[in-house]
Structure formats: C-alpha cells, structure tokens
Amino acid sequence: MPSWKTHIFINLIIFLFWLKLLFLLRPETGIFYVVVISLFAVIVSVFPDIDTNKSRVRNWLALILAVMMTILYLINFNLSEWYSVALFFTVSYCVIRFFPTHHRGFTHTLNFSFILSLILFFITYFFLRTDILTSFMTFIILFVCYSSHLILDRIIKIQD
C-alpha cells in the first residue's frame, strides 16, 4: 500500500495544475475557497484508507471528520446543550474510528469516489455559494484526487 505521503504528494501536483486552470477560468476566486478545497483535496487523497485499522490515517480522518460534523451540528442545532454537542462528537469519532471494516472494500471503488465528490460538490455549491462552473471544477478535482488514490494502489501493489 503506498503511504499516505505518496498519495498526498501525487495529488498535490495534480492539484496545483488544477488551481492554475481554475485561476485562468475564474481569476476572481477567493482565498477562502482555495483553502477549503485544498483541505478537501488532502482529505479525499487519503480517505479510501479509512477502511484500514492499521494505518494512522484513520485516527486523523476520524478526528477531522468528527470535528467537521460537530461544526455542522452546532450550526444547525441548539448551542446551549453543550453535553449533547460533546456526545455527538464522541459518538461520531468512535463510529468512524472503530466501526469494523474490510480493507479495500467499498471506499476503494470508483462508485464511492463519485458519490463523495458529488456530496462535496453540493456542500461547496450551497455553503460556499460558488458559481456552477467553480462547483463543477470542484467536483472534477475531488473525483480525480480520490480516483488517483485507487489507481496508485493498483500500480504499487506492495503487500500491506
């Protein structure tokens, strides 16, 4: 299995080319958007390995995803009940971290790559209020980053 560093490094190169293209098409793109998409790109680069208990990727992803879900929860629900927020965070983290999974299962498929990219497309479209072209570009880069992980896993078949 290529290490998480390899996945992030390869995707960083792809991402920089994509960024260049985005700025050619949309020179007015804001820095906040770029920061959010960079974060998404890093997450999707290693996301497929969330199904392995051996790697440290899962610890980090569980933490990052639980924080993001808790932020969404805070935005949508009552702030005063801090214990429900703490409970929500703990449960989300534990489910992502410890749910038994089979390595190279459904998260290592193109279908899942498509679905996750689509979800992130809708998130950027509705929450960041990007125009349709930028959102479409977002979908493309996330799908490419995610899928590059799957391709790299197939090319480098080192035992894991």
Ligand SMILES: [Zn+2]
């Ligand atoms: Zn993998």
